[in-house]
Amino acid sequence: MLRSAAVLVVDGVSPFEFGVVCEVFGKDRTDDGVPPIDFRVCGERPGEPVRISVGVHLVPERPLSDLVSADLVAVPACDIRDEYPPAVLAALRDAVSRGATLLSVCSGGFVLGDAGLLDGRPCTAHWRDAEEFQQRFPAAKVDADVLYVDDGNIITSAGTAAGIDACLHLVRRELGSRVAAQIARRMVVAPQREGGQRQFVDMPVPECTADSLQPVLLWMLETITEDHTVAELAARATMSERTFARRFVAETGTTPHRWLSTQRVLHARTLLEQSSLGVEEIARLAGFGTPALLRHHFQRAVGVTPTDYRRSFSA
Structure with a gap:
C-alpha cells in the first residue's frame, strides 16, 4: 500500500519531471476520494538551495533519512554527470533494502544506475540517452523502445511525458484503477495510454x-x-x-x-x-x-x- 512518497532533489534537477512527481503524489486529493499520501521533498542538505536545470533554486525541507523510510522514492530527471553524491546513492540503496519502491523519470535513471540498482534488471531510458546509458551500465537490460518498465520494486521511465505514464501506472498498481483515473482526470491526461500493455514493459500504439x-x-x-x-x-x-x-x-x-x-x-x-x-x-x-x-x-x-x-x- 502506498502511504508515503519522497522525491529526491539533487543539483541540476529538471523542473517538469520534478513537477510531475509532485502533481501525482504530492497534491492533496482526498476530496476526490484519493487516499492521503505523506509527501516529502528530500535532499542531502535540507534547508539549503539546490540549483534547478533552468537557473532557479529549490529548497528541500526534508533529509535523506526521510527518503529512506518512504514507501515510494521518486528520482526525477537531473543533469547527467559522471558521479552523484555518495550520500544520495547510499540513501537509495538503503531505501531498497528497507522495501521501498523506486521510480525514476527520464535521466533520473542514471542516478539509480550509479547506485548499482539496475544491474541485471530490465529498465528504460530516454531514446537519446539510451546508448550512453547502456555503455555506462552494461549490466542493465535497457529497452529504449518503451515508455516505462515495471520491474517490481524499481520502475524506470523514458523522457518527460513518459514519467506521467509511469507515475499513473504505479498509482494504478498500488491504489487501483479508480484512484489513477481520478488523478488523471484532474491532470487532464489519459489514465493510461492504450497499447500492447505488458505487465512489466509498456509501449503504446498510435x-x-x-x-x-x-x-x-x-x-x-x-x-x-x-x-x-x-x-x-x-x-x-x-x-x-x-x-x-x-x-x-x-x-x-x-x-x-x-x-x-x-x-x-x-x-x-x-x-x-x-x-x-x-x-x-x-x-x-x-x-x-x-x-x-x-x-x-x-x-x-x-x-x-x-x-x-x-x-x-x-x-
Missing part, C-alpha cells in the same frame, strides 16, 4: 485522431463481441476495401483485426481489474468467445495469463 474513421472505430467498440470483415468496415466508411485498409493503417498504426484485438484485450483487462466476473464471462463480453482464445491473446499482449493479471492488479 491513437487514431482523424475524424474520418472515428465513427467506424466507435461502432467497432460498441459491437466489440462481433467479428467484422474489412469489406463490412469499408462499406460502413463508404470506401473501397483497399482505400479503407490503407487509411486504417495510416491513422491507427495497425490493421483493423489487430486494432480490434487490442481493444478486446483492453476491455478484458478492465473487467479483470474491476469486476468479479469469471474468466469465461469476461471472454464472452470482450469478444473472444472462449477462455482459451482470451488467454491466447491476453498473454501475447500483456505477457501474463488473465488469472495472473487479476491476481496482481485486481482492485
